[in-house]
Amino acid sequence: MNRLTSLLMMSLTAGALLAGCGRNEPAPSAQTQAAPPAAAASGKIVIGLDDNFPPMGFRNEKNELVGFDIDLAREAAKRLGVEVEFKPIDWSAKEAELNGRRVDALWNGLTITEQRRQNIGFTSPYMENHQIVVVPANSAIRTKADLAGRTVGVQDGSSAVDAVQKDAVAGSIKELRKFADNVTALMDLSAGRVDAIVMDEVVGRYYTAKKPGEYQVLDDHFGTEEYGVGTRKDDTELLAKLQKAMDDMKQDGSAARISTEWFGKDIIR
Numbered sequence: 001m002n003r004l005t006s007l008l009m010m011s012l013t014a015g016a017l018l019a020g021c022g023r024n025e026p027a028p029s030a031q032t033q034a035a036p037p038a039a040a041a042s043g044k045i046v047i048g049l050d051d052n053f054p055p056m057g058f059r060n061e062k063n064e065l066v067g068f069d070i071d072l073a074r075e076a077a078k079r080l081g082v083e084v085e086f087k088p089i090d091w092s093a094k095e096a097e098l099n100g101r102r103v104d105a106l107w108n109g110l111t112i113t114e115q116r117r118q119n120i121g122f123t124s125p126y127m128e129n130h131q132i133v134v135v136p137a138n139s140a141i142r143t144k145a146d147l148a149g150r151t152v153g154v155q156d157g158s159s160a161v162d163a164v165q166k167d168a169v170a171g172s173i174k175e176l177r178k179f180a181d182n183v184t185a186l187m188d189l190s191a192g193r194v195d196a197i198v199m200d201e202v203v204g205r206y207y208t209a210k211k212p213g214e215y216q217v218l219d220d221h222f223g224t225e226e227y228g229v230g231t232r233k234d235d236t237e238l239l240a241k242l243q244k245a246m247d248d249m250k251q252d253g254s255a256a257r258i259s260t261e262w263f264g265k266d267i268i269r
Contacts, residue, residue, distance in 0.1 A: 044083040045238070047073055048103030051088035052181040055206045055262050056109040068202075068262040072126075073107045075254055076245040091181075092157025095119050098232055105238065106230035109200055111159035113225075121233045123243045125226035126255070128269055130201040131163040133218040134208060136189065141196055144220040148172035150195035153185040160198045163222035182207070190214065198222055202263075226269075 049057040049069070057067040065086050077084035089097045094110075097103050099119065111129070112122050135141045141150065147169055154160040156178035164170055177194055179185040182203055188194045197204075201221070208215040229246070231239045249255040256266040 044085060045077055045080070045105060046085045046087050046103045047105050047107045048087050048089040048094060048097050049106070049108035050091040050181065051086075052183050053091075053108055053203060056202060057086070057107075067108075068258065069107050069109065071258045071261070072246075072249070072255065073105075075249060075258065076242055079245045079248065080241050090157075091155070094157065094230075098230065101232075104231065104235070105242070109202065109227055110230050111225045112228045113159065113162065115162075116230070119233065120230040121235065121239045122228040122230055123239065123246055125228050126246055126250075126268055127202075127227040128267075129225050129227055131160050131198050131222035131225065132201045132204045133220060133222070134186070134189065134197045134199060134204050134215050135195065135218065136192075137214055137216050139195070139216065141218070143218065144169045144222070147196060149174050151175045151177055151193075153177045153179055153188060153194040153197045155179055155182050155185060155199065158200070159225055160200070160222070163225075164198050167222055186215075 051057060051059055051065060055067055056069040057065065060066050070086065073084055087103050089103065094106050098106055106120070109129070112125060133144065141147065144167065150173060152164065152173050152175070154164060154176060161176070161178065164173070164176060179188070182197070182199050185194070185197045185199070186207060189197050204217060208217060229242055231242065246255070250268060255268045259266045259268050
């Protein structure tokens with residue numbers, strides 16, 4: 001009798017389990033899981049930046065994030081009707097931060113390159129830039145050719161690295177020393193630990209203007225490049241909305257106004 005009761009209970013339990021699973025309600029698979037919502041539809045955009053990259057994005061004396069790109073991004077977010085959060089990141093790991101979904105966009109003097117286009121979706125360019133050479137005011141370096149046998153500093157992960165390495169002078173440089181940021185690189189330049197710095201013109205001009213007589217900028221440079229806003233390649237919705245916002249800002253003069261506030265003239269393209 002106990003054995004019969006036991007078998008009956010086992011049968012009822014198995015039936016209950018099968019009924020609970022339900023043939024019409026299969027467990028979700030990896031393919032049926034809902035994808036994370038696109039940034040443009042989530043009500044918030046997280047923008048990754050280097051917070052030591054004036055005048056594009058940096059901290060002021062109150063430790064507030066300010067800058068030209070900060071103001072552009074805020075204006076764009078307002079037009080999209082979304083909240084914007086600025087997240088400082090390791091700029092040398094920017095693609096990993098973006099594609100790892102820790103940030104939704106990169107907006108901080110991001111140079112458009114064919115190599116980056118493989119992993120990043122870009123808006124159309126909104127600014128042109130050069131990779132300039134900054135040396136001490138009393139330096140004997142006058143041209144790129146004079147960098148032969150010298151130690152040259154660059155920000156790690158910046159387009160300056162590629163610009164120098166692709167140039168004919170690269171093989172003659174004694175050492176290409178990489179720094180976490182341009183501020184540290186300029187400190188080493190002033191201390192004589194490097195002979196020259198290659199950096200974005202918008203940043204270099206900003207710093208050299210703050211310390212007149214300490215630095216000089218060579219006429220030679222390492223090429224012209226373009227800045228764009230970067231998103232994940234699969235986030236086409238956010239990319240399209242940012243592009244429209246930027247186009248509208250150019251047409252109605254908002255971008256020109258922000259540019260004039262930071263650079264004294266309209267350098268938006």
